[in-house]
Amino acid sequence: MARIPDMTSDCANCAALCCIALAFDAGDEFAIDKPAGLPCPNLAPDMGCSIYSRLEDEGFSGCVTYECRGAGQRVTQEIFEGRTWRRHPDITGPMLDAFSTMRKVHDGIELLLTAERLDLPDSYEEERLALLELYAPEEPWTEDRLAAFTASDAQSRFAAFLPRLRDFV
Incomplete structure (x- = not known):
């Protein structure tokens, strides 16, 4: 049976993974360019945002609207047992890789749960449940x-399944 995680971001239990993992370009949503893998210059030593209360005023509306769907705290707490890349620099690469994959996992879960509301034929519903597992x-x-999930055919099966739902939306 599938174990559905909490799909709500909980920044207090995350290692500010979005603030280091994601790249952004200066424009309407971000005031600066920042490459992936480097901490945002607004990231405080305690892993909080030094301009949190003024993000939009400072040109960071993209930070306000970003939603990891709980992937960040799941990687930090479940996979890395509360360790952070800042205190343990040797886990930075693996932690960022895990965050990238977990974001895909959580995006997939969200879509598979949404598809539950569709009136699917039994064979499609069985496939949806198998993918959810x-x-x-x-x-x-x-x-x-x-790593095994990434190497498996799960993502390609998911990618093939989604377009087939078009007729039921």
């Missing part, structure tokens, strides 16, 4: 399980 397994995620 792959995206939300009962056992907790680990680095190895995420």
Whole structure:
């Protein structure tokens, strides 16, 4: 049976993964260019945002609207047991890789849960449930399980499944 995680961002239990993992370009949503893998210059030492109360005024509306769907805290707490890249620099690369994959996992879960509301034929519903098991397994995620997920055909099966739902939307 699938174990559906909390899909709400909880920044207090995350290691500010969006503030280091994501790249952004100066424009309407971001006041500066920032490459992926480098911490945002607004990231405070305590992993909070030094301009949080003025993000929009400072030109960072993209930060206000960003939603990781709970992937950040899940990587930090479930996979890395509360460790952070700032205190343990050696886990930075693996943590960012895990965050990238977990974002895809959580996006997939959200779409598969949304598809539950569709009037699908039995064969489609069976496939949706099988995919949900792959995206939300009962056992907790680990680095190895995420790597195995990436190497599996789960994402290609998911990508092939979604367009087939078009007739039921």
